[in-house]
Amino acid sequence: MSMDVTFDKLLLEATDFLFQGDLNKARSKIDKALARKPGEPRALTLLANILNSQKDHTGASAIYNQLLREFPDEPALHFRLGCEYLHMGELSIGFEEVAQACGLDPENEEWAIFRSLVGTEIGFMQDTDIPEDVLEGDLLELYKKVVTYVRENSVSDGEKIQVNTGEIVTGGEFFKNSTEGDVLVKHIESGFDWPRIPAPDELQKPVDLPPELPEKPAHPDVFEINMNSYGSFAFSPLFLKLPLEVTWFLRENNLLCWFMDFNVSVATQRFRGNVTEKPLADTVLGRLLECKGRGSVLLQPQPEHKFFGFDIDNTPLYIREELIVSFQGNLKWENGWLRGDDRKLAMISFRGRGKVFIQLKGPLYSVEMPDEELILAPIDRLVGWDGYVVAQYQTSSTIHAAGKGHILLTR
Structure with missing residues (x-):
């Protein structure tokens, strides 16, 4: 296989522009490099660094997630992804990624110190006597950002009042x-x-x-x-x-x-x-x-x-309202109905990236939708569905569903 000299040249130029702080030129070069080799890991990593410098933490985190699907045991990718989530205020998910990076690379003292300080601040670890000034540069600034976020969103000691809808x-x-x-x-x-x-x-x-x-x-x-x-x-x-x-x-x-x-x-x-x-x-x-x-x-x-728990990543999830126990607040959700001739079933739909928990008396069956065919099931066994599925009442006691995804059933 011959070398792509132009690709390597674009990669070097993008790196130089990033080092010089010229983010627009760096982005232009890396876009051209990726046009020649879409999905190339070095180019994607450099693009994530550029997006981080542009404070586009959502874009950078998406790239690190993409790279982790190819390199799931690379500690640096987990650490950088964790930092992007922390920048976005996703403290729980960010801390998980940082902790996973430390588990994959236990000899990295800087990461371990950062994990201890962040974990202590957000209440996931015991108090530490490590001073924050042992951190330097971007990690110190990110830690201070986490501290500010926690302080601004912590519970106040103000007067406690009787609760009504809409009051806190x-x-x-x-x-x-x-x-x-x-x-x-x-x-x-x-x-x-x-x-x-x-x-x-x-x-x-x-x-x-x-x-x-x-x-x-x-x-x-x-x-x-x-x-x-x-x-x-x-x-x-x-x-x-x-x-x-x-x-x-x-x-x-x-x-x-x-x-x-x-x-x-x-x-x-x-x-x-x-x-x-x-x-x-x-x-x-x-x-x-x-x-x-x-x-x-x-x-x-x-x-x-x-x-039972679900982790969704921008794939729609629909669950019967009466089964839902808990879900993360960052998810987009709304109420809806599965309607039939003489009855309707309350549902909640979820989109975004996060966790949803339900409770069932029986087991949970996740049935993949067949290609170009319908699935029929008793309505009383329906838990919900994920993906791009259309479900409708067939009769007052039966539903039929079609599409791409899974129908979720219990007994």
Whole structure:
């Protein structure tokens, strides 16, 4: 295979212009290079650096995600992706990527220091005595940006008030005054770290419980949970631990307990991009709450139910409203209906990049849509669908679906 001298020349020129701070010329050169070799890793990495310098962190993160699909074990890509997410205020996802980079390259002291400082600041790690001035340059500036973001979005110590739809109060006061369902709160000692939810691009099965716990409980129904444990999320069929430095929506009657405090308001229904004044509520799960603060919340499923989780990456996801337990606040979502002749089924659609959790009594079946054929299923078994699927009532008790994606069913 012959060398492409022009490509190499464009790559060098783009690097020189980036070093000189001439971002427009650097971008022009790298665009020409990528026109000759689309998807070439060195050129994509350089383009991500240019976008970072232009403060286009969304564009840079998209490139690093693309590169990680080809090089999933490259620590530098995980670290840079984590930094881009931190720039965007996506602290939880950013910290996960930085931590993964440190796991792949445990001898990188600068990354380890940065992880410790950021993890301490956002409440994912124990306090550290490492001074921030050991960081230099861009990492120091990014850490200061994280500190500012956390300070500006932390829970205030202002007056706590009775909650009404649209008002914001602290979580402790909300549940003290709540009348819709009892909330079980108990103190949990440190114990076993549950596995974190993975972060690939498509529909995910829940993380199975390990066959043997590191510390066997005295009773099979006793679970020891460390609220200060490492990791942004804890996920099993029997509980969820969610960090609240970013916004989460969650059902009030699934709450088991919380660590520290948070702001809470009652979420209202959304139709066609418009926010209504009607609370989104269910007779079993209670109201949907919009929560943000410092610390974590622990959620439990309803009796005889188990949690299931989805990670979506700009692929549409539609779920029956009554099954939804929690989802990340950065997702775009709205209410809708699956209509039939004599009934309608409340649904919620999700778009964007983030996590959605549901609860079911039975297993979850993800059935890939066949090419150019319909799938028919009893309406009572429908959980939802992902991808570009069109679902309609066939009869009052049956739906048919077609398109590209998966239909989600239970029994």
